[in-house]
Amino acid sequence: MAHPTVLTETATVSTGTRTTREGERGPGSDFAELARRVNDAGLLGRRPLYYTVRFGAVGLALAGGVAAFLTLGDSWAQLLVAAGLAVVFGQLGLAAHDLAHRQVFSRRRPSEAGGLLTADLLLGMSYGWWMNKHTRHHANPNHEAKDPDVSPDLLVWSRRQARQAVGIPRFIGRHQAALFFPLLTLEGLNLSLSSFKALRGPSVKRPLVEGALLVAHFALYFGGLFTVLSPGKAFVFLAVHQGLFGLYLGSVFAPNHKGMPMIEEGTRLDFLRRQVLTSRNVRGGAFIDAFMGGLNYQIEHHLFPSMPTPALAAAQRLTERYCAELGIPYHQTGLLASHGEALRHMRRIGEPLRDAR
Structure with missing residues (x-):
């Protein structure tokens, strides 16, 4: 299906019976009904065995x-280990993500402790910095001014960003x-x-703790590399x-x-539409579920x-049916x-810059 590039202040959505300007319906009313259905299906409970x-x-x-x-020592076969550990690090990132969202533990303290150990010590990424950034993304996905994941840093x-881009x-x-x-090959270092x-x-609310964990991670990482391998x-x-x-x-x-x-500044979308219209699901079965960690x-x-x-697949079926009801x-x-x-979108967005040369 085709999607508009930008939702403007006059964006409209179909409700199934008529087309309304966003903001006319009571804020959150449509989402409240979906949340009730999801809760009644028992999809919000913790899954300790799974995790x-x-x-x-x-x-x-x-x-x-x-x-x-450690076993292979100074051998070019270590490149296979490097590839395998890249996948493991990706899975650690997904684990830190779930901990940050309190999918694993319902309480803040164990979630934070697990996140600090997984992100800072094992992965070499600040849990506090990433959580702050990701929370802002969730609040306003694909919002030109508010989502840090679509800021024109690079x-x-x-x-609009293309027209204003410099450097x-x-x-x-x-x-x-x-x-x-x-x-993307530079994203881990970034x-x-x-x-x-x-x-x-x-x-970062605990800079000393996170700083110590990050230093410990890289001391072990680089220490291991340059002790076992030739430069x-x-x-x-x-x-x-x-x-x-x-x-x-x-x-x-x-x-x-x-x-x-x-989403441009001034666009009025309720919570349900803001999240659904700016997000894309990926089909693919058990392999994609494991590869993407449920994302x-x-x-x-x-x-x-x-x-x-593990509850997301059942929630997907409920949500898709509900969105169909509302159009x-x-x-x-x-x-x-x-x-x-995504690549076609990026190429299309870059056209003004190519035409301006």
């Missing part, structure tokens, strides 16, 4: 990767569709650098591991919103952020098709 098995498997994979690294996501975004924006996946910079900002092999291992890690994260997060409608059910995740991953566009596609939509 015990899932996190246990990721922990075993991490331990196995470290053991293989890429541009709307024609590096203007240069990269001309060919951003072609450069998108190469740039997350770590941004984490250290954020330690002096207000988004040349260590740098190649680092490039392969971090590059594939960034590609993995990008392949998980990019299909969720990239290429979906952008392939992005619409349902945005509507119910604390819902445990709200509900978009889902395959993984490759989702990337195609």
Whole structure:
């Protein structure tokens, strides 16, 4: 199905019986009915067995990767270990995501403790910085002025951003569709650098704790690399591991919103429509569920952020039917098709920059 590039202040949606200007219906009324149905289906309860098995498997994979690294020694076969650990790091990122949303524990303290250990110590990313950034994204997905995930720091996501772009975004924006996946290889390093910079900002509430955990992570990481491997092999291992890690994260997060409608300042959308219209689900069965950690059910995740991953498939069926009742566009596609939509959007958005040369 086709989607508009921007939702303007006069955007309309179909309610199933008539077309209304957004904001005419009572705020949250439509979502309240969906929430009642989801709650009645028992989809919001914790799933401790699922997370015990899932996190246990990721922990075993991490331990196995470290053991293989120590066993192989100074060998080019370590590049296979680097590739495997890139997947493990991606799964650690997904685990930190679920902990931040309190999908695992209902209480703040265990969620935060688990998030600090997983994100800062094991992954090398600030839990506090990322959680602050991700919370703002959830509140206003694809909002030009409020969603940090679509700020024009490097890429541009709307024609307005393209027209206003200067410096590096203007240069990269001309060919951003072609450069998108190469740039993703730097995402892992970008997350770590941004984490250290954020330690002096207000988004990190425990800078000393997070700083100590981040330093411990990189002391172990680089210490292990340059103790076991020769300098040349260590740098190649680092490039392969971090590059594939960034590609993995990008392949998980990019299909969720990239290429979906952008929201301009002043647009009036209730919570249900704001989350559904800007999100995309990815079909694909059990493999995609595991690969994307449940984020392939992005619409349902945005509507119910604390819902445990194994409940999302059932919530998807309820949500899709409910949106059909209201006439709200509900978009889902395959993984490759989702990337195609995102890349076509990026190429289309970059046209003003190419034409201006």
